[in-house]
Structures are given as C-alpha cells and as structure tokens.
Amino acid sequence: MKNIVRFAGVALMALTASTAQAAGEARAEVRGGLAWFNGLGASGSEAVLGVAVGYDFDISDSAFIGVEGSADKVLVSGSDILWGVGGRVGAKLGDATRLYAAGGLGFGGGDTAPYLGVGAQQKFGGSFYGKLEYRRYFDIVDINTLAVGVGMTF
Known part of the structure; x- marks a missing residue:
C-alpha cells in the first residue's frame, strides 16, 4: 500500500510540473447518493453524502486530466468519514460536457481502499455544473457508490 501512495505522489508531482502552463479550472462540489456493499457475510445499502475539491488541466481541446480530494460519509451510526485522493482523465464534449x-x-478508520469509477459532468450556464459518478472501492468488503453532485468551477 505504501508503494501505491508513493506512486500517486510522484505521479501528482509529474502531472503538476508537466501541466503548469496548461489552462484549466478549479472545482468544488457537494454530492449525495447510495452506497451498497457485499462481503463478510453481510450486504446492504445506505445513503452517502460528500464533498470534493479538485483541479482539471486541459491537455487538448477535447481532453483533460484532473486531481481531486474528497470526504464522504455513509449515513449510518458509527461509520467513519472516507477521505479520498485521486484523479480523473476524460473527454470534453463541447464546452459544457465531460x-x-x-x-x-480512499482511507479512514484505519482502512485504505483503492477505487475506480466513471462519471459525467454537465455545466448549467456560467460556472455551475451537475454530475453523476459511479465508484467501486476494492477492499475486504467491496463497496459501490452512485452519487449525484452539484458544484461550481473557478
């Protein structure tokens, strides 16, 4: 796990250095949705709420790469906040769609879990956007989330 964290740190530094001259935008959002899990003889689903901040670098007219920090909470008594650090890479479909x-x-409560996901983001005039994102966390208990978010770009 330490090697994953080291790799992520080196990749982030390289990304920052290589895209220092690239255009981009900062973003902040709130999101909510559903988390469902299956493992260790248990399964179920619960509501989840979260926040995230990030920065997307334009690497061409039709592509971007970004970094993100997040905090998400499954809304059950005793659950820990899941802090996250990650990135995204994608296609820009016109000026408003990604x-x-x-x-x-993701890490919290003494556990760490890598995740993969996909998403779509749509601007609503000006700096506001909405998004839909699916994530799968890989741990002893596999957790899936589907969240809808609203945010603002800067």
Missing part, C-alpha cells in the same frame, strides 16, 4: 474515468485511494 465524460471521465476516475481512480484513487
């Missing part, structure tokens, strides 16, 4: 693949590492 489709992307995401990946990163």
Whole structure:
C-alpha cells in the first residue's frame, strides 16, 4: 500500500510540473447518493453524502486530466468519514460536457481502499455544473457508490 501512495505522489508531482502552463479550472462540489456493499457475510445499502475539491488541466481541446480530494460519509451510526485522493482523465464534449474515468485511494478508520469509477459532468450556464459518478472501492468488503453532485468551477 505504501508503494501505491508513493506512486500517486510522484505521479501528482509529474502531472503538476508537466501541466503548469496548461489552462484549466478549479472545482468544488457537494454530492449525495447510495452506497451498497457485499462481503463478510453481510450486504446492504445506505445513503452517502460528500464533498470534493479538485483541479482539471486541459491537455487538448477535447481532453483533460484532473486531481481531486474528497470526504464522504455513509449515513449510518458509527461509520467513519472516507477521505479520498485521486484523479480523473476524460473527454470534453463541447464546452459544457465531460465524460471521465476516475481512480484513487480512499482511507479512514484505519482502512485504505483503492477505487475506480466513471462519471459525467454537465455545466448549467456560467460556472455551475451537475454530475453523476459511479465508484467501486476494492477492499475486504467491496463497496459501490452512485452519487449525484452539484458544484461550481473557478
């Protein structure tokens, strides 16, 4: 797991250095949805709420790459906040639509879990956007989330 964190850190530094001159935008969002799990003899689903901040670098007129930090909470008593650090890479479909693949590492309560996901983001005039994102966390208990978010770009 330490090697994954080291790799992510080196990749983030390389990304930042190589895209320092590239255009891009910062973003902040709130999101909510459903988390469902199956493992260790149990299964179920619960509501989840979260926040995220990130920055997307335009690498061409039709592609972008971004970094993100997040905090998500499954709304059950005793659950820990799941902190996350990750990235996304995707296609820009015109000025308002982005489709992307995401990946990163979630950690909290002494556990870490890598995740992969996909999403779509749509601007609503000006700086506001909405999004839909699916994530799969890989751990002893596999957790899936589907969240709808609203946010603002800067």
